[in-house]
Structures are given as C-alpha cells and as structure tokens.
Amino acid sequence: MIVAISRFRPPEDQLEPLVARLQGRSRLVDRHEGFLGLEVLRSFERQPEFLLITRWRDKEALKAYLQSEDFQAAKAAGGVQADATFAMYEVVAQ
Template sequence: MSIVKINAITVPADSGDELGRRFAAHGGSMAGVAGFEGFELLRPTDGRTQWLVLTRWADEQSFEAWKSSEDFARSHGRGPGRGAGVEASGRPTPVGTSSELWSYTVAVEQQ
C-alpha cells in the first residue's frame, strides 16, 4: 500500500505565489523516479500560512532513495544547476520560513 509524505511549508503571505511558480517550473521533474506515484501542492484558503506538498510513494524505500539522490539535492538548492531565486552567495533564496515533514499510510481509499 502507498505511503504519503506531506511537507508542511510555512510561507509568508507575500511569497505563496513564488512557491507555486517554483513548483510549476519543475513540472514533470519527478517523471521516472522509482516508486513515485503522484504530487500535489496545496494552497491554503482559510488564512493559514502553511502550504502542503503532498506526495505519494510506493514504499518508504523509494522515498528515502529519492531523498538521497542528486535530483533531490539539485531541486532543493544543494547541487549544481540551481534555478531561479538564487542569492549572490549561490544559495537559493528561501520562500518558506520553516517546514515539517509528516508521514502517513493510506488507511482507507475511495475512488
């Protein structure tokens, strides 16, 4: 059964659109990643400042392998080939002020 990883990113109100643009710019970048089943970026609609990055994986090993990959490092500003939003120091300008990773298994699924 699938596992779900949710990265809850606290984002100042004036930075949410930039977070959305950054994720959109990487559309399709997860294609072909072993065990990756899907992704959604959820924008808050109730005044909260936490955006949710929801990913679904075949298993924990697939998620951990992706976290250890060069693709993960690059997409999170820790490798060569960084994209837009880079400070003079070469580090990406952060959009979020903090984040927290939540882990779940699917208890009941309806289609």
C-alpha cells in the same frame, strides 16, 4: 503506499514566486522508481499554509529519492522549504 507531506507557511512576499516555481517545477521527481504522484495545496487563510503531498509505492522508494541528487537539486532551487515540517504516512485503506 506511502504518503509524504511537507507543511509550511511562506512569507507573504514569497507567495506568488513560490506558486510560480511550483507550477513550473522541473518534474525530476516524476522519473524516480516508485513515485506515484504529487499535489500542492494552498489554504484560504490570510497567510496561507502550503501542503506538498507526494505518494510513493513504498518507504524504500521515498528514501531513495530523498538521498538522490534530484532531491538535493530541488532543495537548492527552493522547491523544498527550510522551515517545513515533514511526515510520512502509510495508506491503510482507500
């Protein structure tokens, strides 16, 4: 299993609109082969950090999604932050 994590800190004036967008997300990613789940976490700091965590069956499934029109639509709609850091991890134990 692969876990992909995007980390970002939106400006304070964008916090609530961002949360609303994330809660009302289109769910296009859900239909992609190999997609296993998504969580969005927000820290308790004054300027909170957000973690967007997706789980995938394998790297090929994640790569296929990242090259899809659905991913491009999510980026265009503001579902993916331009200044986010992105990392992939392999799950080696559960």
